[in-house]
């Protein structure tokens with residue numbers, strides 16, 4: 137019989153008594169896991185916030201956690217820190233409760249629903265980019281502003297500019313509050329202000345929901361809020377008002393910073409690769425020409441799709457995430473007991489040389505036939521997750537990013553700073569992204585926004 141080692145025997149250290157390695161992990165998770173991976177290889181242990189944790193790196197580990205042993209893993213325990221800010225929501229649910237919520241939310245992010253959001257997103261993007269003119273922009277904060285506008289409009293149902301601005305501001309306060317170490321819900325603390333903003337968002341959503349119900353015709357809605365209200369499954373289940381409110385806030389959280397982050401990195405990489413800007417412009421010209429951009433054009437842009445995949449590979453916004461182990465599992469000769477956390481990392485998986493040739497290089501052609509390097513393993517590219525909790529908004533995000541990038545490519549050119557040397561040696565893209573700037577200039581006569 138095969139002898140399994142105890143998880144306690146994994147390489148790695150539990151760090152300081154009580155604290156474990158909490159400080160290192162919180163200070164800079166990206167750098168922490170990169171260093172430990174270099175030191176110990178693809179399986180190592182630590183202790184964070186008093187809980188023992190196994191880091192399992194690579195496509196087989198991803199498959200184990202997200203597919204093979206998914207029923208023995210808890211997303212609720214993995215994402216528990218979101219509960220005080222967002223309440224119970226799809227990401228925090230396990231088992232049957234999760235399946236039911238996902239079934240009800242799925243139609244708002246697939247098929248016909250996606251097509252109904254195109255015009256709204258395109259209008260917001262054009263309006264936003266029109267004002268850029270010529271000059272330096274801070275990439276991540278600009279894209280955060282843009283994606284938050286799209287999200288408040290489509291997920292919260294904000295109707296006009298002032299509602300979009302107001303709800304965006306409340307949501308930013310809520311997010312700031314969620315970062316507070318001490319969760320004291322009293323006025324004038326960061327957390328207290330966040331909770332106050334949450335109260336205002338909830339009141340706003342209650343009012344919006346009441347109006348929608350009064351107006352009727354929910355199935356004809358052109359935004360996510362309306363379609364969540366209309367959702368009913370074959371057994372007659374519906375989402376309650378409280379659930380819709382929690383889900384709408386979670387969608388804002390899950391959807392806006394992630395999308396902004398990936399957009400930032402695409403613009404950064406394209407800024408460093410004029411030959412790719414040229415190739416993508418030629419693709420735009422061949423597919424869209426001088427016509428207004430339409431949804432069907434977005435499906436005919438394989439080179440832009442590969443550039444997006446390459447940014448997802450190099451800079452996955454959700455670069456590592458956890459699950460709580462509910463029942464003992466085995467991996468790489470170790471038994472990992474119930475009660476531990478496991479962490480997997482898209483970021484490290486995506487940089488493995490056994491999957492990707494010259495993995496630190498920006499090379500979107502790696503996804504084109506005949507190379508198709510991501511097909512070496514079904515879990516080789518997982519920037520949008522995989523399995524039962526895989527990203528519900530992937531199609532939405534890809535449409536939004538393609539609209540932004542197509543519009544930018546057709547109407548602007550840009551250079552970026554700092555250059556690679558400032559970020560490449562340090563494995564902390566999520567920190568570096570706030571320093572990235574682009575100097576943009578309109579392309580001239582064809583500026584037709």
Ligand code: HEM
Pocket residue numbers: 211226227228238387390391392394395398452453454457518519520521522524525526527528529530532533
């Ligand atoms: C580039 C943008 C995005 C990236 C990289 C991304 C990434 C991810 C990842 C990795 C997960 C899986 C988490 C896990 O398994 O624990 C996830 C889940 C999720 N994402 Fe996204 N996401 C993006 C945009 C969006 C957008 C725009 C929305 C909303 C429209 C969205 C909604 C969700 C939801 C609701 C879940 C939870 C699904 C579930 O638990 O069943 N995401 N996302």
